[in-house]
């Protein structure tokens with residue numbers, strides 16, 4: 231059985247404590263220097279719920295398979311617990327994105343204290359998997375995003391996760407303030423998974439990632455058993471390029487195709503329409519062929535709003 | 549005065565967003581030029597108030613023929629957020645003030661920032677009226693980033709008491725001051741007020757400081773009394789006084805007050821039982837420059853900040 235503990239707590243003004251809870255499996259391995267430790271993290275953004283489901287599935291699996299555990303498995307389903315319980319992406323009251331506040335500080339405002347508490351609690355973990363579900367605007371296929379500087383260490387690990395896509399990108403300075411960056415800096419190999427869409431669950435994705443996490447844990451000796459079968463190998467971003475589809479005008483975006491399709495250059499991805507006049511204002515055309523790995527889920531758009539992303543291989547482009 | 553749209557952006561259903569500019573002085577004037585940017589967030593009412601007050605003031609000065617240079621004032625960047633009590637861009641909740649220098653092929657707020665920045669390039673001086681990002685309330689101070697293009701001399705002309713001078717933080721590379729400096733505008737920020745409301749004392753101090761700046765920099769032909777001699781400080785050397793408990797916060801001080809070691813600055817009471825949980829004492833002597841401004845306080849929040857010539861202590 232897992233041990234449920236409050237690992238971070240801080241007084242709120244009126245008769246309540248803010249808290250972060252953890253369920254730990256394999257605590258008997260704490261003294262074992264060779265045993266590895268993994269942290270499964272979700273809910274840094276309060277409106278992203280896919281990770282909560284993965285935490286449930288993993289907990290359920292571990293309860294039934296305690297005899298296979300050879301390391302420490304920590305599950306943190308709700309980092310921004312105030313946000314999760316109130317459909318709030320940011321830290322309520324402060325309205326600050328927790329994932330732009332790391333590594334945080336004990337001497338700063340509440341969000342920074344939470345961030346610093348999270349880092350302290352997970353310090354010493356060999357691995358962390360930070361599960362996000364995009365946001366309410368975009369739907370994503372299961373993917374791991376890795377900053378270029380971490381490519382060598384993290385890509386082999388990401389390839390074990392039974393996801394569809396590994397995206398290595400050039401780090402932007404603001405990303406230095408993320409959980410993943412903070413943890414990678416202190417030696418915890420941290421993977422950021424993005425999948426699904428905010429405020430909703432995609433049940434299939436949850437099961438897909440569960441299989442990947444089990445696979446990774448078997449590979450790293452945290453579980454002792456046969457690795458899961460038919461683990462998929464993700465598409466690697468370095469073999470191609472990502473094209474962005476941004477809205478050219480405001481309106482209601484109506485997709486013409488399903489998410490996650492392989493499409494040709496010139497395919498109509500959707501239309502931007504005007505409900506008032508009944509006019510279709512723009513046709514959204516795929517600039518390259520490839521897989522539509524991101525598709526807008528929230529239909530209201532302004533000029534510039536992201537409608538989708540296509541990953542195409544280099545040879546298709548020219 | 550010339551009133552014009554700097555950026556307009558169509559909305560799906562709302563009336564278009566307009567970022568309006570108010571320009572003073574002759575277009576062919578050889579005098580120095582300055583641009584002043586007001587509320588970039590929807591809760592920066594104080595910044596809006598000071599900027600619009602300057603528009604009114606300069607309209608009068610222009611009618612008296614007192615404008616020597618050229619002045620552009622942009623009171624509100626994010627009018628959409630101001631009009632609905634939001635802090636950020638109302639649809640995707642991104643913060644325009646962290647989208648600089650902008651990107652014309654990017655997301656909505658990157659495009660807005662980019663178009664605004666096109667207009668702001670080329671000014672001699674750039675003044676950003678900045679609100680706080682936390683629940684604090686401060687004595688107005690200048691925030692000047694060390695980028696190699698900063699100009700300390702002109703900043704001193706404001707006559708404000710404190711100049712926070714330090715290298716930029718990573719997150720500031722996407723903010724206006726840093727990017728404006730890279731484009732060789734002598735840019736700085738004045739941080740003041742309390743989010744969501746107007747602090748009249750701070751507003752009038754900032755208004756006067758900007759008028760003094762315009763006068764000393766020969767943009768405005770009008771003489772004012774001298775301001776303060778500015779103290780240049782490293783903001784990391786300000787003593788932090790934290791609340792050890794959460795509850796109802798009652799301050800007994802005003803920003804700018806001189807405090808002695810051991811003085812009671814405020815207290816925290818239990819929000820349910822009313823008992824006093826903590827009396828907050830000053831750990832050192834100095835000037836209380838900032839305080840928590842919301843009535844409910846969280847545990848370990850920063851209740852007060854005290855500036856002193858020598859950092860007297862640091863609470864961990």
Ligand SMILES: [Zn+2]
Pocket residue numbers: 274275278362363364
């Ligand atoms: Zn997220």
